[in-house]
Amino acid sequence: MNREDLKLTLAALRRSLDGKAFTQLVHRTPAADVADELETLPVADVAALLQTLPATDRTELFSHLPERLQDALLPALPRPVVVQLFETLPSDDRADLFNRLSEDAQAQLLPALAQVEREDILRLAAYPEGSVGSAVTSDYVAVTADMTSRAALDLIRATAPDKETIYVIYVLNAERQLLGTLSLRDLVLCPPESRIGDLMRKEPVFAKAKWPRAQAAELIRRYDLLALPVINGGNRMIGIVTVDDAMDIEKEQDATQLARFGGTAIMGGPDLNIRESSIGQMYKTRVFWLAMLTCFGVITSTFIAGQEAILAEVIVLAAFIAPIIDMGGNTGSQSATLVIRAMAIGDVKLKWRDIWFVVKREIPVALGLGVTIAILEAILAYVSKGVGFEVLLVVGLTMLIVTVLGGVIGALLPFAARRMGTDPATLSSPMITSIMDLLGVFIYFYIAYLFLGHLIG
Numbered sequence: 001m002n003r004e005d006l007k008l009t010l011a012a013l014r015r016s017l018d019g020k021a022f023t024q025l026v027h028r029t030p031a032a033d034v035a036d037e038l039e040t041l042p043v044a045d046v047a048a049l050l051q052t053l054p055a056t057d058r059t060e061l062f063s064h065l066p067e068r069l070q071d072a073l074l075p076a077l078p079r080p081v082v083v084q085l086f087e088t089l090p091s092d093d094r095a096d097l098f099n100r101l102s103e104d105a106q107a108q109l110l111p112a113l114a115q116v117e118r119e120d121i122l123r124l125a126a127y128p129e130g131s132v133g134s135a136v137t138s139d140y141v142a143v144t145a146d147m148t149s150r151a152a153l154d155l156i157r158a159t160a161p162d163k164e165t166i167y168v169i170y171v172l173n174a175e176r177q178l179l180g181t182l183s184l185r186d187l188v189l190c191p192p193e194s195r196i197g198d199l200m201r202k203e204p205v206f207a208k209a210k211w212p213r214a215q216a217a218e219l220i221r222r223y224d225l226l227a228l229p230v231i232n233g234g235n236r237m238i239g240i241v242t243v244d245d246a247m248d249i250e251k252e253q254d255a256t257q258l259a260r261f262g263g264t265a266i267m268g269g270p271d272l273n274i275r276e277s278s279i280g281q282m283y284k285t286r287v288f289w290l291a292m293l294t295c296f297g298v299i300t301s302t303f304i305a306g307q308e309a310i311l312a313e314v315i316v317l318a319a320f321i322a323p324i325i326d327m328g329g330n331t332g333s334q335s336a337t338l339v340i341r342a343m344a345i346g347d348v349k350l351k352w353r354d355i356w357f358v359v360k361r362e363i364p365v366a367l368g369l370g371v372t373i374a375i376l377e378a379i380l381a382y383v384s385k386g387v388g389f390e391v392l393l394v395v396g397l398t399m400l401i402v403t404v405l406g407g408v409i410g411a412l413l414p415f416a417a418r419r420m421g422t423d424p425a426t427l428s429s430p431m432i433t434s435i436m437d438l439l440g441v442f443i444y445f446y447i448a449y450l451f452l453g454h455l456i457g
Contacts, residue, residue, distance in 0.1 A: 007037055010037050136238055149194045371400060393451060394447050
């Protein structure tokens with residue numbers, strides 16, 4: 001069903017509240033597509049439609065809705081439906097949902113839940129936001145080392161409907177410490193009386209609950225895992241992070257890096273969300289960077305104003321200030337972006353070998369760019385303004401130096417940020433541009449005095 005048909009069908013269903021028809025629609029349409037269209041409807045209509053679905057379908061569809069819609073729906077749904085959702089949602093999703101509730105709502109909800117779900121929610125909700133523990137699901141398959149493959153398969157058949165994934169089986173001891181892992185494929189293909197302890201892969205890759213979420217996503221990507229086991233401080237397994245969770249983590253991380261690099265998040269502060277952030281938040285976050293950049297701008301303009309003597313003699317120099325300082329900032333931002341991306345995907349790390357590799361790669365590229373841009377700027381300056389050779393030399397040489405410096409400094413700044421213990425993504429592109437603006441005018445007027453200083457009386 002295409003999006004237009006889906007939109008029209010949902011428009012009809014919101015009026016008829018035909019549960020059978022809505023259930024059929026949910027079964028034959030990807031949940032993500034239905035969720036996207038439901039997001040355009042009033043909350044009350046979405047709540048009414050969800051109540052017409054069987055419990056399993058309702059939970060599946062609810063889990064695909066964006067967080068802001070989930071939060072808005074809870075007060076609009078009857079209490080039994082809310083309790084059913086918390087009892088059947090994946091454990092990591094319900095822990096996140098629970099953490100977003102007010103303290104009063106949490107206190108009202110907990111007594112209505114079964115003890116197992118209540119304890120699971122409280123355990124997972126205790127991990128701080130952004131940690132691996134906060135992304136964990138406890139719905140995984142665990143067996144013991146002394147079980148036979150036949151017994152393990154019987155256990156999987158009995159418990160599979162309640163598990164997030166069954167393709168990786170975790171082998172635990174009596175204290176729930178992780179001994180090894182086993183793939184479902186290996187389990188199915190081995191003789192029925194094989195001992196799990198003889199089949200498992202020992203010393204599996206794992207993450208600790210207190211680690212940052214990004215580390216779990218990186219391990220899943222690096223080792224091509226379907227799921228990553230997570231242990232707590234006592235080396236007991238508390239759950240898994242699945243590959244789809246890792247994709248969500250990396251998506252959030254990419255969005256955060258983009259916000260920070262674009263100068264729309266304070267270092268260590270909140271990222272802006274164009275839908276959910278208040279006008280006050282949008283103002284406070286953006287004014288932080290703009291105020292800082294204004295200070296840089298005042299320093300730059302004050303320095304330029306102090307060059308009145310040479311500008312009075314060679315007024316045409318003023319026409320080239322903007323393109324020169326722009327080039328340094330643009331080149332620096334390009335280089336920083338490439339290095340930050342390389343760090344994010346693990347191509348380079350904070351090692352002297354990698355730093356030297358990046359510098360060796362950047363210098364010839366920046367030199368090539370600098371020469372090209374310098375020649376182009378000189379040609380355009382001559383054609384458009386008819387300036388003399390000395391001015392062309394000043395402009396071209398400055399453009400070359402600023403472009404090369406911008407490339408090298410932009411490439412080194414992410415390493416400097418990592419060395420100081422901060423995320424390189426917190427480097428703001430406007431900040432890099434402002435630094436290069438200041439350096440650009442210093443270089444420009446130094447070269448101008450070098451070649452044209454004799455003109456000053």
